[in-house]
Amino acid sequence: MANKIINNGLSAFILVIWMGINIFLFVWFYLFYDLGDQFFYTRHLLGSALAWARAPAAVLNFNCMLVLLPVCRNLLSLIRGSFMCCGRTIRKQLDKNLSFHKLVAYMIALMTAVHVIAHLLNVEWYNNSRLGVYDKLSTALSDLEDTENTTYLNPIRKTDIDPQQIPTYLVFTTIAGLTGVIITLALILIITSSMEVIRRSYFEVFWYTHHLFIIFFAGLVFHGAGRIVRSQQTTDPPHNFTFCKDRTDDWGRIPECPIPQFAGGFPQTWMWVIAPMVLYLCERLLRFIRYMQTVTYRKIVMRPSKVLELQLVKSGFKMEVGQYVFLNCPAISQLEWHPFTMTSAPEEDFLSVHIRSAGDWTDKLIDIMQKLPEGAQGPKMGVDGPFGTASEDVFDYEVSMLVGAGIGVTPFASILKSIWYKFKDSNPKLRTRKIYFYWLCRETHAFEWFADLLQVLEKEMEERGMDHFLTYKLYLTGWDQSTANHVKVWVDDDTDVVTGLKQKTHYGRPIWDKEFEQVRKENPTSVVGTFLCGPQVLGKVLEKKCAKYSDVDPRKTKFYFNKENF
Ligand SMILES: Cc1cc2nc3c(=O)[nH]c(=O)nc-3n(C[C@H](O)[C@H](O)[C@H](O)COP(=O)(O)OP(=O)(O)OC[C@H]3O[C@@H](n4cnc5c(N)ncnc54)[C@H](O)[C@@H]3O)c2cc1C
Numbered sequence: 001m002a003n004k005i006i007n008n009g010l011s012a013f014i015l016v017i018w019m020g021i022n023i024f025l026f027v028w029f030y031l032f033y034d035l036g037d038q039f040f041y042t043r044h045l046l047g048s049a050l051a052w053a054r055a056p057a058a059v060l061n062f063n064c065m066l067v068l069l070p071v072c073r074n075l076l077s078l079i080r081g082s083f084m085c086c087g088r089t090i091r092k093q094l095d096k097n098l099s100f101h102k103l104v105a106y107m108i109a110l111m112t113a114v115h116v117i118a119h120l121l122n123v124e125w126y127n128n129s130r131l132g133v134y135d136k137l138s139t140a141l142s143d144l145e146d147t148e149n150t151t152y153l154n155p156i157r158k159t160d161i162d163p164q165q166i167p168t169y170l171v172f173t174t175i176a177g178l179t180g181v182i183i184t185l186a187l188i189l190i191i192t193s194s195m196e197v198i199r200r201s202y203f204e205v206f207w208y209t210h211h212l213f214i215i216f217f218a219g220l221v222f223h224g225a226g227r228i229v230r231s232q233q234t235t236d237p238p239h240n241f242t243f244c245k246d247r248t249d250d251w252g253r254i255p256e257c258p259i260p261q262f263a264g265g266f267p268q269t270w271m272w273v274i275a276p277m278v279l280y281l282c283e284r285l286l287r288f289i290r291y292m293q294t295v296t297y298r299k300i301v302m303r304p305s306k307v308l309e310l311q312l313v314k315s316g317f318k319m320e321v322g323q324y325v326f327l328n329c330p331a332i333s334q335l336e337w338h339p340f341t342m343t344s345a346p347e348e349d350f351l352s353v354h355i356r357s358a359g360d361w362t363d364k365l366i367d368i369m370q371k372l373p374e375g376a377q378g379p380k381m382g383v384d385g386p387f388g389t390a391s392e393d394v395f396d397y398e399v400s401m402l403v404g405a406g407i408g409v410t411p412f413a414s415i416l417k418s419i420w421y422k423f424k425d426s427n428p429k430l431r432t433r434k435i436y437f438y439w440l441c442r443e444t445h446a447f448e449w450f451a452d453l454l455q456v457l458e459k460e461m462e463e464r465g466m467d468h469f470l471t472y473k474l475y476l477t478g479w480d481q482s483t484a485n486h487v488k489v490w491v492d493d494d495t496d497v498v499t500g501l502k503q504k505t506h507y508g509r510p511i512w513d514k515e516f517e518q519v520r521k522e523n524p525t526s527v528v529g530t531f532l533c534g535p536q537v538l539g540k541v542l543e544k545k546c547a548k549y550s551d552v553d554p555r556k557t558k559f560y561f562n563k564e565n566f
Pocket residue numbers: 199200201202203204324337338339340341342353354355356357358359360361362363407410565566
């Protein structure tokens with residue numbers, strides 16, 4: 001429990017603050033419009049509908065300001081870099097950027113629903129008021145308007161338009177109405193196409209529809225600027241109702257009230273969103289600049305199980321272990337950027353990625369590369385990044401447990417390579433004194449991607465008498481009878497029959513309780529960073545184990561869970 005609080009405490013704190021601000025804005029603005037003297041007259045016409053429209057609008061402004069920030073990857077990298085020396089917990093929060101982005105987006109959806117319904121009622125009630133359905137006073141004033149040809153209630157005169165047409169009329173003829181329809185439609189499309197099932201199965205549909213956010217934000221800026229109710233000046237209450245009431249004529253009319261300033265100068269929508277919009281624009285500009293920079297191919301290797309290794313050179317490119325880049329190959333698509341974790345080490349003068357065939361884009365890339373003549377340069381490749389992930393923090397812990405599933409081994413390949421460089425050149429001054437590495441693969445060929453790296457590493461550690469530094473275990477989770485028979489024949493060999501490594505491959509899944517128990521026993525007073533790059537189900541299992549095997553006593557073993565999903 002204590003560990004869960006440590007692992008999730010800051011997230012909960014941030015959520016409470018965010019929710020607190022949302023509730024505060026809603027309640028404050030609701031009361032402001034519902035109880036404020038200055039809105040006496042509007043309430044008279046519209047009931048609580050104005051309050052129900054303006055309160056979510058305030059929450060919407062706040063969340064629309066937030067929604068772009070978690071997708072500003074360079075900004076996040078900058079913040080992450082600023083906390084490199086300390087603040088592991090803060091850095092961990094940055095990895096939850098997309099969860100926060102989704103949460104904020106759902107709040108936008110909820111508040112939009114409330115706002116839209118309230119405005120529809122607003123228009124409806126306003127219309128009814130104009131028809132005198134609710135109130136004798138408004139009917140009387142309305143009639144007076146007609147006889148005197150003056151505007152007391154509203155600049156739109158009852159006789160000017162067919163009252164039945166008002167809702168449609170307002171929606172399609174005012175800036176606020178029209179932009180409201182456009183941004184609501186854009187939002188519906190963004191939200192529905194962002195569902196997990198669509199994102200996983202039809203990423204392109206999600207991706208292209210998501211770009212309606214440009215229309216959403218453009219519409220939002222104009223929407224906030226053209227409030228319908230405000231533009232009907234005299235239906236809005238005067239700033240100081242009492243003052244105006246004093247100035248009523250013998251008939252009790254309010255002839256010349258000042259145009260109200262809503263919420264005492266409360267910032268308009270564009271003021272809320274302009275800064276994040278500019279920040280996000282800078283991100284896209286930076287992406288474009290990076291796309292234009294020259295990238296050359298150092299090596300193109302086809303690995304077993306349809307995995308492509310690309311070694312690329314880009315001048316001035318610097319990386320940390322476990323980071324990822326976005327690749328854009330205009331020969332396949334000019335708009336699509338795909339993320340891949342780098343498998344090279346910071347000590348190397350190139351960057352490498354291992355790309356597994358997973359769908360249209362990766363298949364086409366593999367196809368293009370396979371058709372290239374030996375030694376030829378590949379097609380133009382744009383590289384954006386690098387961007388940080390939780391795996392960057394591996395060397396911050398005394399002890400680290402690294403768990404990679406299938407292609408999820410990529411961040412750890414970078415880490416293991418970096419360890420090799422560190423040990424090769426000198427005796428490194430590392431905070432980390434022990435690494436446990438678990439690699440789970442469905443099929444034997446997958447181990448070939450990095451088996452040579454493990455072999456070199458194993459030899460280097462042995463020569464330096466550092467074999468206690470790294471414990472690695474490979475698990476073959478999918479195997480058939482013929483593999484089993486093959487293994488039985490070679491079981492007495494010094495090296496493993498599948499990988500050629502000294503460590504024997506395990507068959508089946510790890511028994512996590514046994515593994516955590518062993519790590520705890522071997523490191524009774526250490527803080528252990530547990531890193532996963534693999535499926536979410538495995539993440540849930542490991543998170544639970546981290547909590548279960550962490551001791552309440554702060555002087556004893558603690559497991560901190562970090563994860564990265566592809
Ligand atoms: C941070 C990160 C690091 C990754 N590192 C690696 C790696 O080292 N090696 C590797 O083989 N794969 C990696 N992936 C996965 C890789 O990005 C996808 O396999 C690839 O984008 C698939 O594209 P596709 O059009 O071929 O397949 P699709 O059929 O379009 O998609 C297959 C799967 O990939 C996801 N996906 C597709 N496009 C994207 C995208 N632009 N951004 C995010 N997810 C996408 C989809 O949701 C789906 O689950 C990583 C993903 C992330 C988020």
